[in-house]
Amino acid sequence: MLPVSHYIYLSLALFIIGVIGVLTRRNVIIILMSIELILNAVNINLMAFSRMWGSVDGQIFAIFIITDAAAEAAVGLGIIIAFFRNRPTVLADEMDLLKW
């Protein structure tokens, strides 16, 4: 196996790309997709450490993270559809109903 640092750098790169996507894009759906990318970057780390220690506990945590991601995607996309029905926009900076 390669040294664990390779996996850490890969995971860091994907995480930073995801953070940039969340912070800079305007389309809400692409923001949600960037969040999925961030969760996957974390999973790579867990998997690499699980391999390093030779135990599957890290993989169990990855399963729970995937469960979380599925729940978050379902509820988040439901919110987007419910919002879209009231106000036809998918841009994050036009969703300002709470702004005074």
Next chain:
Amino acid sequence: MMLDSILFYFFAALAVGSAILMVTRRNAVHSAVFLISTLLAIAGIFLQLQAEFLFVVQIILYVGGIMVLFVFVIMLVNLDVAVRQMKFNRQSWVAGLLALVLGGLAVVVYRSGGGAFNLMGAPATTMPPNAEQVGTVLFQKYFLPFEIASILLLVAMIGAVVMAKRKI
């Protein structure tokens, strides 16, 4: 050993390249397709780490489930005007720069930590049969979290149904 690193670098380059394309494409459907490519590359890295069960779960659940949901919602809400609008928001330069600074900070902390992180290479031995072992640990050591995760999925399902109702 050689094949190991070739596979790793191939999948890593594929994952990072399609992730960058995903963040920068204007059309949301193109972004979704590049995210699918990234997820498949990450699945390949799982396989290279001998996590066969998670490899299959990643493909079935992410690519087959979550991404189909995303594409479906894109089709439902896609506006043709969105293609012509500005794709980045106003503070995007500051935000992107700060995110890169965060990444650089993490690299500096990791490199200056040196031996404190105690990251040796892995034991060269192969792991025991993966799906079997994951099942055993999941249903013995992590049984209560497993049940709580099922409640979380139930809550998410009810939430999605309520959100999709006609009048809210």
